[in-house]
Structure formats: structure tokens, C-alpha cells
Amino acid sequence: MFCDFCRGLLAPILLAESEPLAAGGPLMREVFGNIPPASKLVFYLLALVSLATFGYGIYRRVRLWRMGRPVADRLEIAAVVNRWLRDVLFQRRIWGRGLASLAHVLLFGGFVVLLIGTTLIAVEHILAGAVGRPASDPIFHKGLYYAIYEVTLDAFGIFFLVGCTMFLVRRVRNPGSIGRNSTDYVVLVTLIVIGVTGYLLEGLRIIHAATPSPGVSFVGLLCARMFEAAGIDRAAAGLWHWSLWWLHAILALGFIAAMPYTRLLHALAGTLNLPAQTKQLGKLVPVTMEEVEETGLVGVGSLTDFSRRELMALDACVSCGRCEDACPAFEAGKPLSPRDVVQDLRGHMTLVGAGANGASLHGDVIEAETIWSCTTCTACIDVCPLGIRPMDYLTDMRRYLIGEGSLRGAPANSLQKSQRVGNPWGLPPEERFDWAEGLEVPTVAERPDFEVLYWVGCAASYDRRVRNIARSVVRLLQAAEVNFAVLGNEERCTGESARRMGDEFLFQELAMQNVETLAQHNVRKIVAHCPHCLNSLRHDYPQMGGNFEVIHHSQLLRELVDAGRLPLVDEGTPADAAAREAVTFHDPCYLARVGGTTEEPRELVQLAVGGANANATTITEMPRNRRQTACCGGGGGRMWFDDAVDERVGQSRVAEALATGADTVAVSCPFCLIMLSDGVKAQDAQTQVRDIAEMLADRLPQETSDTGAK
Numbered sequence: 001m002f003c004d005f006c007r008g009l010l011a012p013i014l015l016a017e018s019e020p021l022a023a024g025g026p027l028m029r030e031v032f033g034n035i036p037p038a039s040k041l042v043f044y045l046l047a048l049v050s051l052a053t054f055g056y057g058i059y060r061r062v063r064l065w066r067m068g069r070p071v072a073d074r075l076e077i078a079a080v081v082n083r084w085l086r087d088v089l090f091q092r093r094i095w096g097r098g099l100a101s102l103a104h105v106l107l108f109g110g111f112v113v114l115l116i117g118t119t120l121i122a123v124e125h126i127l128a129g130a131v132g133r134p135a136s137d138p139i140f141h142k143g144l145y146y147a148i149y150e151v152t153l154d155a156f157g158i159f160f161l162v163g164c165t166m167f168l169v170r171r172v173r174n175p176g177s178i179g180r181n182s183t184d185y186v187v188l189v190t191l192i193v194i195g196v197t198g199y200l201l202e203g204l205r206i207i208h209a210a211t212p213s214p215g216v217s218f219v220g221l222l223c224a225r226m227f228e229a230a231g232i233d234r235a236a237a238g239l240w241h242w243s244l245w246w247l248h249a250i251l252a253l254g255f256i257a258a259m260p261y262t263r264l265l266h267a268l269a270g271t272l273n274l275p276a277q278t279k280q281l282g283k284l285v286p287v288t289m290e291e292v293e294e295t296g297l298v299g300v301g302s303l304t305d306f307s308r309r310e311l312m313a314l315d316a317c318v319s320c321g322r323c324e325d326a327c328p329a330f331e332a333g334k335p336l337s338p339r340d341v342v343q344d345l346r347g348h349m350t351l352v353g354a355g356a357n358g359a360s361l362h363g364d365v366i367e368a369e370t371i372w373s374c375t376t377c378t379a380c381i382d383v384c385p386l387g388i389r390p391m392d393y394l395t396d397m398r399r400y401l402i403g404e405g406s407l408r409g410a411p412a413n414s415l416q417k418s419q420r421v422g423n424p425w426g427l428p429p430e431e432r433f434d435w436a437e438g439l440e441v442p443t444v445a446e447r448p449d450f451e452v453l454y455w456v457g458c459a460a461s462y463d464r465r466v467r468n469i470a471r472s473v474v475r476l477l478q479a480a481e482v483n484f485a486v487l488g489n490e491e492r493c494t495g496e497s498a499r500r501m502g503d504e505f506l507f508q509e510l511a512m513q514n515v516e517t518l519a520q521h522n523v524r525k526i527v528a529h530c531p532h533c534l535n536s537l538r539h540d541y542p543q544m545g546g547n548f549e550v551i552h553h554s555q556l557l558r559e560l561v562d563a564g565r566l567p568l569v570d571e572g573t574p575a576d577a578a579a580r581e582a583v584t585f586h587d588p589c590y591l592a593r594v595g596g597t598t599e600e601p602r603e604l605v606q607l608a609v610g611g612a613n614a615n616a617t618t619i620t621e622m623p624r625n626r627r628q629t630a631c632c633g634g635g636g637g638r639m640w641f642d643d644a645v646d647e648r649v650g651q652s653r654v655a656e657a658l659a660t661g662a663d664t665v666a667v668s669c670p671f672c673l674i675m676l677s678d679g680v681k682a683q684d685a686q687t688q689v690r691d692i693a694e695m696l697a698d699r700l701p702q703e704t705s706d707t708g709a710k
């Protein structure tokens, strides 16, 4: 009735009535027991097909990545291993999203352990086959090793199933949480069926092989008891085992084959992308004249202008939406979702790779308005669990738009003014030092032996409201007898805004002028009250040959307080009168998230408000604080866009600050001061917005009060 091949394939059915194996013997596991040779042969052929399909899928994606520019920088092996362990194996970046994070860690952990377990079984089978051992006599799946193996796999199998189920429930309850992709349901159900059939197989194997019922296979044993209770004897178990084994095997092989063609690709691309992330927050890759001469363009004009690493990172995106949730531009209703930017670029990459490259990157795929909506707050980079940098794609594309001269209006004027007179306000360079009138502020020329250079920045030099920050910083430094000096009229805009707006060569021009000036005056240590200037001096300037120790004024002032050098008083000062006022503190993106400075400003605010009772003074925190702060809307050149106040990014932050009921919103960035002040004013609120230096200077004795012009 059956040919030899079919007889072999159907052996478990035909032998269903055969005698049971003898019970007893050492603790061990049959490998490929109850699977006849013909089934094994078919399995191995299918495995080859599965691996080939997997390999082809990977090959297709790698070909797409290779459309990009080669990356010149070399990765350090030790750092790569460290990041791989931290971010891939231990999933450090996944945490922070409650149950979604837990689900991912359970699924990932379970998957990795089950994969290792299955690989060990394959190794056992190959070795046993090589030395001619039967399934009932494994080489190493026995004894203590096997006991540990079984307990571990059974436990991690449960984690795996719980993780998959949590994700499935999340998808069903919140279908938009990760984009709308029906294959996700298929993938999750497949994974659950693979996990469940794995346990059922274990139970059936325990009955059929009649090996000692090892308590170590605690879930498998439970399944075996259920089967026995349902009347499944050894013969029937063999039949069920064989049938389920095929279902399990086909699903597992199908899953492997499908990986590069579904969202699961993120696991592979992410495993490569995360360890390759060498860039710190706040750092941008410079463009060199050599590159421009070679390629004939600045920035990214078409998909192939992105680097290979950037194209690979697109495939790592799992569309989780964390970046979108963190994006202040998206929150403000601007036409920018970092998730959509990455997903649209990914879709474009696939089309370009397929030769359907009619669409233009600029305009058809990503609109200019999207590109200009970014405040470069870095939140999207910071929250991405896969190490993707949506902001960098936007900055790359900005560079191209600037090169094409397509930026118009007020922001373009700010760049022209910076080029012409060294500041985006367009005011005369000889007026840069006017802010210091009446304060006897030493310049580097007047005090060449200064220890620390106070970097004033354009806002404090030219904006009449922001000037008071610089005047307050100076009063505090003078009161603490700090040996400082300023560049005065020799200072130029750092070029930070220009760089984040994509005008790389204007930035380089301004930075080189400043680096030269700073070198002439032998500057080693710089204090800045502006986190944007600070970041540029700290991260951008070393790329231009300027290496300095750069600190924020909150850090220096905190040091001076600790050293007892600031003669702060409790009574008879403006701060004393305001001591009972409620206060909240707004963390600037470039100070808290990029620079990692969050506590020093708070301590200064407490001191400024509480005086002698500083420790008992509490700041009413906004829901989003410290590293998870919300952007004021002024970064990335958005300061220069002439949006109506209620259309600006950051209005939700103003509402958040007002909702605390604070009388004062303390800030530590001139852009934040301007943006939040405008927002508060537009709400007709009486709340003050003040820099921490202004607040602290109010605690200076009255004889050091500011009598200079403002």
C-alpha cells in the first residue's frame, strides 16, 4: 500500500500499536526520537529552503544598504562588544515603557534562550549522527546538564509565551500603537503556536519515550499528565507527537524564512545598528570641503547620499512610535513625525532598490515643511530603543536644502545676518559688549591671566531681556571673586543655530574664527549660560580644532556655593521677599538631555527661593522633567521662524508649567527664557520666567546689586 519512502514518513502512524519503550534509566532526552529517517530528510530539505529564503531576504536588504555612501570611521571592537552586551543582550534601551518594555524583554529573553536550546539540540543531533548514536542514547543531553537545560528552557518558554501574549493583547486593544500592519498578528500568533506546540511536544515525548518522568521538564510534565488524563496512551502519543512535530517544525522554519520580509527584520538590523552607534547626543557629523568637491553636493539630496549605516538603521525601525510620542513638533501639530520620516525613508529605499525610483526624496517622500519643523531637541534619538537617529536624517536633508538655497524668509535672514555681522540678530558687532555697561567686566585683553572665560553668546549680547542673565552671572562671578574675563567685541556667534539649521559651512566659518580667537587668548576653560553655546563649544568645536573644558553656569555657581565663595544673604533682598513663591523648573533639552546636567540648576533654584531654608524648599516638578524634559521650541533654528506664538512648538510646555501653579518658572537657557516668556504672555498669565542666575543674584547683598543700564 505504501512505498518505502511513505512508509518511513508515516512510521509513527503505522507503528501506533507497537510496544512501549521500557521506562527507567538515566535522566536524558531523546533527540529526534519518534521521527523516522524519511521525515528527518524532508525536515532537513525544508530547513535548507528556509535558510536559503532567509539568506536571500538578508541579501536583498544588504544590497539596499549598500546603495548608501561607505562609512569611513572604524568601530572599536571592545566598544562594539560592550554596546552589544548592554543594548542588545541586556536590552538597556528597551526599558521605560512599562508593560510594553516588559513584554519585549520577556519575548526577547525567551526567544534567545529557546534559540540557544534548539541550536544545542541540532548540535547533539549532528554529533550523534556522525558517531552513529541512536536517538535514545544522546551524547550530552542527559544527566545534570540536561536537568539544567530542561528547567531553563521550560522557564524561558513561559517568558516567551507571556511576552508574545502581552504584545498580542496590546495590538488588539490599541491597533495604532505600532502602526497598522496585519502581518504583526500573523507573526505573533505563529510565535505563540510555536511556543505552545513546543510544550505539547515535550509532554507527548515524555509519554511516548517513557523516559523517567523528569520533574525538570515541569511544563512538559504537566502537559504529559493532561494527555494521560485525556486517555492518550503511548501509541497515540507517538502519532500525536509526530503530527505536532511537523506543525511545530514547519511553523519554525517558516518563521525563520519570513524574518527578513516582516517587521522581525528589526531584530536583525537592530542587532547590527545598536553596537554601531558611536555618536553622542548633541554631536553632528561634519561635512568637509573634500567631500563636497568629490560629490558635488552638501547633505542628502537623494536616498543614496545617506551613509550605508543610516540606510541599515532604517531597517531597524520597528515603528514603535516612541520617537513620535516624544517629539515636540509632532505634539504641536507640525507636519513632522520622526516615526513617519524613518518609515517613509525605508519605504523609499525599498522602492529605489526595486528600480521604482521615480519619486524624489525631497518633496515626494519628505516635505520641506517636515524637515524644517524639527527643533533638534534630540528626544527622538534618546528614546529610540533601536539606536535610530531620526533627527540626523532631517539635519542631513536640511544641509541639502540650504545648499540649494531653498530656505526663505526670517530663518534665511538670520543665517545671512550671522554671516554678515556674526550674530543672527543682525546688530553691529561693535555693540556686542554693550550689555556690560556699568559692570566693569574685564575682557581677555584687559585681564590676560584670567582662569575662566565667560562665553556670553548672541542672545545675552543683543536681546534686551536676556542681557539680564549675563549681568547676573557677572555679578555672581564678581561677588565670588572668580578670575574671569569675556571676549567682548571679539566674540562671534558659535554657529550652533546655523549648524542645526543645516548651514554647515557658515558654522565652520564662525567656529574657525572663534577657535582662532580663543587660541590667541590661551583659553582653556569656558563657562556658558547658554546650553546651545555650551554644546557647540563642547561637541562641535573639537571637530574644528578647539578643545576646551566647557561647563554650564549652573555647574560653576554650584561649585562656588559649595566652596562658600558666594556671599548669599537671607534678609533684605528681593529674593527674600519672594521666598514663599511657588516655583517650577524647566530643563533645557541641551542641558538636561544632551549635557546630562539636571541637579545643579535645581539646587540653585532651591537656594535662590529658600535661602537658609533651601533644603526644605521644594520645586513643583512638571510631569516631564530632567532628561525627559519637553522642548521649548526654540532649538534647531526654530527660534528664527516667525510662527505666531500659539502655533509655535512648545506651547504644551507652557501649559504644563502654568498648570503647576508656580509664580516663577525657572529656566537656564536664553532660548527657553524667550520662548516660555512669549508663551506665558500669550496666555495672559502673571507667572514670571527667570534664569537661575537672575534668581540667585537676587540673594546677593544689596551693595552688589545691579545698578548698570539694561
Ligand code: SF4
Pocket (backbone or CB within 6 Å): 316, 317, 318, 319, 320, 321, 322, 323, 324, 338, 339, 342, 383, 384, 385, 386, 387, 388, 390
Ligand atoms: S525610529 Fe526608533 S523610536 Fe521611532 S518608531 Fe522607529 S524604532 Fe521606534
Ligand code: SF4
Pocket (backbone or CB within 6 Å): 323, 326, 327, 328, 329, 330, 336, 338, 373, 374, 375, 376, 377, 378, 379, 380, 381, 390, 391
Ligand atoms: S529632534 Fe526633537 S523635534 Fe526633531 S524630530 Fe526628533 S523629537 Fe522631533
